[in-house]
Amino acid sequence: MKETIYVSGKREFKITINSNGDLKIIDIDGKTRKFRYKKIENNIFLIVQEDGKKHTVYIAKDKNRFYAWLKGVGYILEEKGEEYSASGAVKKEEGVQYVSSPMPGKVVKVLVKPGDKVREGQGLIIVESMKMENEFTADFDGVVKEVKASPGDQIDADVPLVIIESLAKGGKS
Amino acid sequence: MAKIRKVLVANRGEIAVRIIKALKELGIISVAVYSDADSEALHILLADEIEYIGPPEPLSSYLNIERIVEAAKKHGVDAIHPGYGFLAENPDFAQAVIDAGLIFIGPRPETIRLLGNKVESRQKLVDAGVPLIPGMLATGLSMEEYKKEAEKIGYPVMIKAAAGGGGKGMRIVYSPDKLESAIAAAQREAKSAFGDESVYIEKYIENPRHIEIQILGDKHGNYVHLFERECSIQRRHQKIIEETPSTALTMEKRLQMGETAIRVAKTVGYESAGTVEFLFDKYGNFYFLEVNTRIQVEHPITEMVTCRDLVKEQISIAEGNPISFKQEELRQHGHAIECRIYAEDPEKDFMPSPGRILFVKEPSGPGIRVDTGIYSGMNIPPYYDPILSKLIVWGRDREEARKRMIEALKNYVILGIKTNIPYLIDILEHPEFIEGNTFTTFIPDNMKNWKLPDDIPDEIFMGIEAFDESTLPAHGVSGDGSYKRIHDPWLTVGSWRIVK
Numbered sequence: 001m002k003e004t005i006y007v008s009g010k011r012e013f014k015i016t017i018n019s020n021g022d023l024k025i026i027d028i029d030g031k032t033r034k035f036r037y038k039k040i041e042n043n044i045f046l047i048v049q050e051d052g053k054k055h056t057v058y059i060a061k062d063k064n065r066f067y068a069w070l071k072g073v074g075y076i077l078e079e080k081g082e083e084y085s086a087s088g089a090v091k092k093e094e095g096v097q098y099v100s101s102p103m104p105g106k107v108v109k110v111l112v113k114p115g116d117k118v119r120e121g122q123g124l125i126i127v128e129s130m131k132m133e134n135e136f137t138a139d140f141d142g143v144v145k146e147v148k149a150s151p152g153d154q155i156d157a158d159v160p161l162v163i164i165e166s167l168a169k170g171g172k173s
Numbered sequence: 174m175a176k177i178r179k180v181l182v183a184n185r186g187e188i189a190v191r192i193i194k195a196l197k198e199l200g201i202i203s204v205a206v207y208s209d210a211d212s213e214a215l216h217i218l219l220a221d222e223i224e225y226i227g228p229p230e231p232l233s234s235y236l237n238i239e240r241i242v243e244a245a246k247k248h249g250v251d252a253i254h255p256g257y258g259f260l261a262e263n264p265d266f267a268q269a270v271i272d273a274g275l276i277f278i279g280p281r282p283e284t285i286r287l288l289g290n291k292v293e294s295r296q297k298l299v300d301a302g303v304p305l306i307p308g309m310l311a312t313g314l315s316m317e318e319y320k321k322e323a324e325k326i327g328y329p330v331m332i333k334a335a336a337g338g339g340g341k342g343m344r345i346v347y348s349p350d351k352l353e354s355a356i357a358a359a360q361r362e363a364k365s366a367f368g369d370e371s372v373y374i375e376k377y378i379e380n381p382r383h384i385e386i387q388i389l390g391d392k393h394g395n396y397v398h399l400f401e402r403e404c405s406i407q408r409r410h411q412k413i414i415e416e417t418p419s420t421a422l423t424m425e426k427r428l429q430m431g432e433t434a435i436r437v438a439k440t441v442g443y444e445s446a447g448t449v450e451f452l453f454d455k456y457g458n459f460y461f462l463e464v465n466t467r468i469q470v471e472h473p474i475t476e477m478v479t480c481r482d483l484v485k486e487q488i489s490i491a492e493g494n495p496i497s498f499k500q501e502e503l504r505q506h507g508h509a510i511e512c513r514i515y516a517e518d519p520e521k522d523f524m525p526s527p528g529r530i531l532f533v534k535e536p537s538g539p540g541i542r543v544d545t546g547i548y549s550g551m552n553i554p555p556y557y558d559p560i561l562s563k564l565i566v567w568g569r570d571r572e573e574a575r576k577r578m579i580e581a582l583k584n585y586v587i588l589g590i591k592t593n594i595p596y597l598i599d600i601l602e603h604p605e606f607i608e609g610n611t612f613t614t615f616i617p618d619n620m621k622n623w624k625l626p627d628d629i630p631d632e633i634f635m636g637i638e639a640f641d642e643s644t645l646p647a648h649g650v651s652g653d654g655s656y657k658r659i660h661d662p663w664l665t666v667g668s669w670r671i672v673k
Contacts, residue, residue, distance in 0.1 A: 006637070008629060017638050028634050037639040043532045043588065045639045047632050057636030060531035060588040066640070067531060068633045072583035073595045073626065075633050103527050105555045129555040130516075130525035157528060 005080040006066070012080065095166035097139045100158050105129030107153040112162065116144045124162045125149065142166045174493040175276060177201055177252045181224075181245045182216065183266075184256030185235060187546035187562050188468070189216035192254050195484040204248045206241060208234035210554035215546050222248055229556045235259045238266050242273050252276035252491060254484075258558065261467040262289060278491040279445050280390075280466045287441055288464045294441075298461060301440040303433060306452065306460040308375035316353060322374050323352055329377040332356055334363035341366040345377050380455040380612045383407070384419050385465075386434035387475045387483070390443035391490045397500045398431040399479050402448075402471055405611040406600060408523055413593065414600060415471040416510045417478055420571065420609030421453060430459055437464060446472070446487050470513065470563070473544060477509035477567040508574040509567045512582065512597045516559040519596035520624055527555040531589035536581040540567040540574075553590060561592065571609070575601055595625055 003016045016027040026033050038046040040056075047055045058069040068075045109126040112118060118138045126135050146163040149155060179202040182189045189205060193216060196203040205220030210229035217223050224244040227234035234240070236259055245253055253270050260266040261279065264286035270277040279285070288294050299305055307326045313335075314322060323330045323346070332355055334342030342363035344355040356372060364370040387399040403419035404412040418427070434449035441464075448469050450462040472483045481498065489497060517523045529552050535543045545562035547553070553561070566581055568574030582598050600606055605619055612618070 002638075006634070011627075013629065013634065015634050015638065024635070024638065026631075026635060026638060028631055031631070033631050033635070035635050037635065037643075039639065039643045042644075043640075044534075045636050045643075047635045047639065049632075049635075055632040055636075057632050057639075058532065058534065058586045058588060059636045059640040061640065061644075062529070062531060062589065066637050067588035068636055069586045069588060070630055070632055070636075072579075072585075072598050074588070074591065075629055076591075077629070077633070077637065103525060103555060105527075130527060130557065130559045132525055134524055 006077040007080050008075065008077050013077075095140075095142075095168060096145075097142070097164040097166075098160040099124055099136050099138075099162040099164065100160050101127045101129070101134070101136065101155060103129050103157050105134075105155060107149045107151050107155060107161070108133055109151055110147055110149060110162075112144045112147065114144050114147055117167075118142055118144060118164060124164070127155065127161075136161070138164050140164075140166050140168075175251065177276065177488060177492050179204065179248070179250040179252075180278070180488070181206065181241070181248060181250045181253045182220070182256065183235070183241050183253050184259055184261075185211055185214060185216055185546070185557065186560060187544050188256040188258075188470070190219060190546055191544050192256060192484055193219050195482065195488070199485060199488065201488070204244070204250055206235070206244055208556075210556055213551065215548055215551065218548075224248060229554060231259065231556065235557075238263075238269050241266075242269050242275075245270070245275055246273060250275065252278050252488075254278040254487070255467065257467045257470055262465070264289065276491050278487050280447060281442075281444055284441050284443060285466045288466050291463060294464070295461070298437060298440060301436055303437055303440075303461045304459065306375050306378065308373065313371055314374075316356065319356055319374055320349070320352060323349065326374070326376045329379070331375050331377040332359040332372050333375065334359065334367060334369075335371040335373055336363065336367035336369040342372060376460075378452055378454045378460070381405075381614075382419070382421055382453040382611065383412070383450065383613055384421070384430070384453045384459065385448045385450040385469075386430055387469075387472070388434050388438045388443065388447050388449060389483075389486060389490070389496050390438045390445065390447070391496045392444055392493055393495045394442075395496050396435045396438045396443070397496055397498070397503065398434050399475050399481065399483075399503060400505050401427060401430060402469075402474055403611060404471060405613045406606075406615050407613055408616050412471065413513050413515070414510065414597065415474055416508065416571070416574070416611075417474045418505055418508065419453075420611070421457075426457060426459075433459075433461070437461070445490055446483050470560070471511050473542060473563065473565040474509035474511045477542065477565060478505045478507060479503055480506065507567055507569045508571045509565060510574045510578050510601075511563055511565045512578060512601075513560055513593075514562045514564060514585070514587075514597075515593045516553050516561050516590050517593055518591045519593050523593070525555070525559045526591035527553040527559070528590045529553075530587060532586065533588075534584070534586040535562075536564070536584040538577075538581070540577055541581050542566070547587075561587070575607070596620075596623060599623065 001018050006013045018025045034050040036048050043060050045057050060067045064079045066077045105127045108128045111123050120140050122138045123135045142164040145165045149161040181204040182192045193203045203220045204222045205216045206224050206226045207217050208229045226240045255261040264282040267277045267282040329347045332344040342359045344359045346352050346355045359372045360370040382405045384401050384403050390396045402415050402417045404415040406414035437449050448465040451459040453459045516526045518526050533549045542565040547561050566577045568577050579601050
């Protein structure tokens with residue numbers, strides 16, 4: 001038996017799986033389903049359920065992140081583990097926000113400096129990607145602990161740029 | 174007449190690939206250029222010769238006129254094709270190409286310059302009898318004059334900031350008693366937004382559609398139009414779905430617009446492929462907007478219904494040949510739709526989503542064409558427009574094309590980055606789209622707060638578990654190995670059907 005927790009947005013799914021030969025018994029948040037599968041190519045899987053329903057599912061994996069595709073809709077799910085948070089390759093801590101860009105780009109402007117008090121929703125940093133500027137904001141009221149980027153920096157996806165500590169946690173001023 | 178034997182393509186992405194394919198069919202040697210961000214891009218894999226032109230920022234590479242002309246001379250090309258975007262509508266580039274003794278595959282630099290100057294070109298076209306939105310040229314009037322102008326145009330009218338854009342300083346006025354306060358408010362808003370309070374007044378177009386006419390002109394004074402494309406489905410003023418024929422046009426109206434487009438082409442002595450854009454209202458009036466002096470992103474739908482190749486025609490015209498067909502030979506056969514596939518997140522205001530594409534499977538089947546710039550394992554750089562590819566379908570009628578497009582989108586698999594594919598499917602399935610009620614306000618009117626389905630189908634989890642199990646080392650397949658495999662573009666390129 002294998003148990004995994006997957007995260008999609010703010011939702012979590014608990015999945016357990018058992019094998020009986022090539023028959024797989026899967027439990028999805030309490031619902032039990034049975035299926036068999038065939039690997040067609042590295043990323044292509046034929047899923048046949050007990051009632052004969054058949055689906056072709058496309059899957060790829062990058063770090064802890066699964067990219068899945070079924071009938072025109074893409075799904076991104078993250079395997080929950082200690083190393084990763086819901087937003088990617090950044091360690092998760094209660095009351096601390098690691099502000100990062102979900103895509104690579106160039107830092108246009110840093111709007112805060114260490115020690116600044118910030119309000120929930122306040123703009124922290126502006127990153128330009130594909131000719132568009134995106135502003136990243138504070139998730140909660142807090143204090144800027146660290147600023148790790150300067151204007152003009154080329155940045156990778158999911159790398160912390162600004163670190164905010166929640167006032168509730170003890171980022172007192 | 175000059176025979177073209179070798180062409181430099183001054184572009185990237187799907188349009189560079191599209192042009193290189195046309196060159197190959199014509200037996201012309203292709204030269205591709207690339208920035209540091211594109212050394213493994215698809216156009217580089219396909220071209221016969223390649224040349225590095227600088228850092229990723231467009232200004233240092235794809236917009237660098239000197240560097241591109243230098244590359245063209247170094248490779249001894251006869252001509253340069255600019256594609257769309259970047260330098261395609263830059264008259265200085267066209268002139269620099271000609272000054273270097275090369276052929277520019279596009280209109281003459283004077284034509285590009287004239288049509289780029291909206292005020293001057295509009296005046297010239299009004300004189301030639303081309304209909305403009307009434308009021309467009311009236312700026313800087315007194316309140317009394319504004320009132321007279323509004324009466325003349327007929328209500329509803331729109332007040333717009335002369336320096337404007339983005340809806341600032343814009344007001345719709347339905348009756349004369351509201352005009353004065355609306356102008357004053359628009360002036361205040363324009364002043365604070367642009368530092369310039371001048372506003373102008375024009376006819377407010379109800380239920381506007383964006384309808385454009387494809388034209389061709391040659392060096393011998395021949396002009397043809399290849400009918401219309403309707404491009405009303407736009408997000409942030411950028412087209413995402415285009416179709417032809419338009420559901421709004423009668424044959425009479427279509428020919429009338431075609432004749433008007435040809436009048437525009439004749440007035441400026443247009444050479445090569447171009448597009449005359451119109452705004453079309455609910456009463457069947459059409460008004461000239463501008464001319465795009467380049468091959469358009471959406472040119473394939475015209476190719477599908479007219480059975481002509483516009484890029485090859487551009488090359489032939491640039492060689493000095495007359496247009497290879499006559500107006501009377503052209504018909505619209507069936508219906509074509511194009512969807513632009515973007516690397517973006519439609520749930521987050523279309524925020525771009527560059528990154529590594531882990532896997533791609535393109536749809537195929539009767540009536541399906543994919544103009545693509547991507548492959549499995551390719552990295553989508555963050556520096557350029559997020560267009561990945563275009564999916565084009567043909568059907569005997571609109572309904573067949575629409576259903577074929579939905580099926581094709583459902584079978585277009587792109588893993589590793591976010592795309593607008595699920596959003597496009599929902600537009601095509603929308604009752605208003607099915608009815609042909611495609612106005613430029615379609616997206617704000619019908620797609621507000623669009624979200625992906627919240628539920629995750631059971632099959633997704635089954636697939637993930639199957640993936641996990643089958644890539645475990647214990648089962649003889651190295652998880653690590655398959656991970657590397659999808660990340661190595663050269664391995665995937667090996668099975669790419671167009672590369673030998």
